Amino acid sequence: MDEPTKCAEPNSPLDILLVGDREEDFFIIRDLLSRTQGAAQAQLEHAASFDEALAYVARKSYDLVLVEYDAEGKTALRLMQEMRCRDIVAPLMVLAEDADETTVAKLIQAGACDFVPKSGLNEASLARPMRCAVNLHCKEGQRQDAEKMLRKLSRAVEQSADLVIITDRNGVIEYVNPAFEKLTGYTRQEAVGQNPRILKSGQQSKALYQDLWTTILSGKVFRGTLVNRKKNGELFYLEKTISPVRDAHGAITHFISTDRDITERYKLEAQLRQAQKMDAVGQLAGGVAHDFNNLLMVISSYAELMLNAIGPDHHLHHNVKEIIDEARRAADLTRQLLAFSRKQMQDLQILDLNHVIADIAKILGRVIGEDIQLTVLPGEKLGRVKADPVQVEQVVMNLATNARDAMPNGGKLTIETSNVNLDEAYVQEHSIVPPGDYVLLAVSDSGRGIQPEHLAHIFEPFFTTKEKGKGTGLGLATVYGIVKQNGGFIWVYSEPGLGTTFKIYLPQVGHAMDRAVARHFPEISVQGWETVLLVEDEEAVRRAACEFLTLCGYKVLEAKDGQHGIEVARSYSGPIHLMITDVVMPHMSGSQLAQQLTLERPSMRVMFVSGYAEKTILQHGVLESSAKFLQKPFTLKALGQKIRAVLQADPVEIASS
Missing domain, CATH: 3.40.50.2300 (Response regulator)
Incomplete structure (x- = not known):
């Protein structure tokens, strides 16, 4: 770490190093310094060679270095050069019997602060240039210290991982650091002179911006989370801190904003919130379905009693039968709610999904219609899974029905299976299931696809984009619940206008989950x-x-x-x-x-x-x-x-x- 330049206090002893091979000069100068009154009192040390002098200045800070003149001032020139290379700051004076003006000029130009002739050397002639050299060095050192600090601050801001933006009082950008350029896509030249509104996403309310300006113009610090837009249109999330910058009189002249990119953290938190919401909705749905089933039991039971009591010729017979039929349809809805909430009764078996798909494919053709081409692509040597076969059939049927509705003019529906291994790197990224061997069940269609804004909601109960009366909004919610209940997870990929693929991963049985997958890659x-x-x-x-x-x-x-x-x-x-x-x-x-x-x-x-x-x-x-x-x-x-x-x-x- 850089140390501030050493400046001697008035009347305090000076630390001086004498460099030269003449030991008698050391005693002469020491005697002169001892007789010097006041400010020039000093503690003198002696280095007999260049190497020794370099070792001295490297381990200690001196107020002055006195170098005896040798041939063309070579020792002084070498020492000044090495001190500059090692960032060692100390004033250097040259003592000489005689020297030509060219050599003196050369030494001064190289950094020597003074040139003192040995002839006529006494206390007064030595004290004056010493004190001047030390004072000049102190002022120059303070200036250099200030420049070092500025360079250090500049490097810190330039190399900061956080975004740094400096604006004038009106919000016009005067500086952005490389982290800003890297994240936003705007170069420094593009950003300087602009307003931070170039990053505006439209996701914040006017009230937030009003609060921001009110806060910083009053001299306070603003802290908040903002959604901004990159040059390429992509949204990103920031933790923003804006602080006022004041001049010597306390007036606000600039603002500095330090921003931290929290996009990845926000996405992970959003995934967590979505999972928690689905769990909460599932618990609610399960509770409602359970209570509603009890009510339906009462309604249907009394309706059946009434139907038996009044006989087929009674004028209310048709009405009571309608009540019973609607109660049964309502019971079907509650079963789907129970499936979503993972409270449906299961008959778990060791299954070959290829066999289950082959059986249900026989009736899928009638479900999806003749204008949709069905293709089943079974995987070879497919691993076994532990699941409820009826629930698996329900998953495939719901996804196929959903695909049919997405292809009103016909298209292609593909169902395929395969073995997959999810390693530690994949699992850490998605934070969904343990690593290990899974069976993949993929259902793909060539339909109209799902809009991006709908993808986060498609598994929620009663969410539907279909026309009124054409969907309950429970089909995909049921699929989600069944997959979760069977220990798997579901992933969806969709391109609007091109189609959708649902991928269901169910853990293979007979294979221990491989938790020892190598964590360090690449291999x-x-x-x-x-x-x-x-x-x-x-x-x-x-x-x-x-x-x-x-x-x-x-x-x-x-x-x-x-x-x-x-x-x-x-x-x-x-x-x-x-x-x-x-x-x-x-x-x-x-x-x-x-x-x-x-x-x-x-x-x-x-x-x-x-x-x-x-x-x-x-x-x-x-x-x-x-x-x-x-x-x-x-x-x-x-x-x-x-x-x-x-x-x-x-x-x-x-x-x-």
């Missing part, structure tokens, strides 16, 4: 050196994959969409060994991008990724059957292993596989 098996072009429109996915591939040793070129990918590839003169591209992207699909770039780079290999299941992608004709494919969500380990498999595969194998 040797995923290391590489090649150049990879990554084209992915989801920034968070792209950022994580880029960081991982860089750790694995790859040179990574990244692009946010197909057109950007073409520009990046054309601007890069070296070989690109592999392109990884999302299948579904705005403006240009991954398939179109691959077709164009492989014409320009025929040796480049291509791997596709998508939230849709692989077999569904192939069935819908989006990709050729020979395409190399990785299904989202994937673990980073799986990504690395897939890349090595594609890069190390024989070219003939790639062309024919």
Whole structure:
């Protein structure tokens, strides 16, 4: 840590170092200093050589260094140079019998504060330049200390992980640090001179901004959480602190805002809140269903008694029968509520999902209609799960019905199963289930998809986007409850206008959950050196994959969409060994991008990724059957292993596989 420049107090002894090989000069100068009155009293130490002098100044701070003149002042010049290199600050005076004006000028220019001739040296002639040198050094040192502090503060702000914004009193930006540029996408040149409104998202009320300005203009500190918008339109969340900056008279001249990006924390908290809300709604639904079932029991029982009492020819017979029928329909709703709340009775069995799917597929055709093509793609050597077969059938039926309603003009419905392993890295990211082996049940349609703003609500009871009378809003809620009750989890991927995939993960039985998955990656098996072009429109996915591939040793070129990918590839003169591209992207699909770039780079290999299941992608004709494919969500380990498999595969194998 830098120490402030040492300044001697008036009349206090000075710490002086004499540098020279003449020991008799040490005694002469010591005697002169001892006879000096007042301010020039000193404690003198002697260094006989350059190396010894350097050791002295390195371990102690001196008020003055006296260097005896040698040939062309070499010792003094070397010592000043080394002291500058080591950031050692002390005034240096040269003592000499004689020296030419050129050498004196050279020494002064190099940093010596004075040049004192030995001839006629006495107390007075030594004290005056010493005191002047020390005073000058003290003032210069204080200035340098101030500059050091400013540089230190500047580096701290420039290197801060938090965003730092300085504005004038009217809110016009005068400074932003690199963290601001990195997060928002605006360069310093773009931001300076603008108002922070360039980040305005429209998510805050006018009252919040009024409170903000009222607080800081009154001289107080504002603290709050804001939602802002990046240059690319993406929203991000900040913990913001704005403090007034005052001048020497106490007037507010500027404001400084320090902001911390809490986007990831906000998303995790939102997931937690959603899970807690679903649990709370489930408990409520279960309680309501239980009590309502009791009421229905009373209603239907008395209605049946009445029906038996009045006979079939009674004018109220039809009305009572309607009461009984509606009570039964209401009972069906309560059963769905119980399924959502995970309080439905279960008959748990060890199941092969392929067999369950094969049985229900026989009746699904009649449910979804002739204009929807049903494809079942069973996984090979599928692991077993422990679940209620009736509930599994109900899940598939509900998802198929939901898919049918999303394809009023017909389309494709694909049901597939496979074995998957969720490692520690994936589990830590999603915080849903333990790591281990699972059976994946995926149900995909080519319907109109789900709007992003609806995705967070689709599993809530009674939430529906269907017309009145065409849905209860309990179908997906029931699916969610059954999956949770059977120890699994459900994940949905949807592209508006293109379709939806529901993925259900159920734990395999007969396999202990692998909690010993390696926590430190990348492993040797995923290391590489090649150049990879990554084209992915989801920034968070792209950022994580880029960081991982860089750790694995790859040179990574990244692009946010197909057109950007073409520009990046054309601007890069070296070989690109592999392109990884999302299948579904705005403006240009991954398939179109691959077709164009492989014409320009025929040796480049291509791997596709998508939230849709692989077999569904192939069935819908989006990709050729020979395409190399990785299904989202994937673990980073799986990504690395897939890349090595594609890069190390024989070219003939790639062309024919």
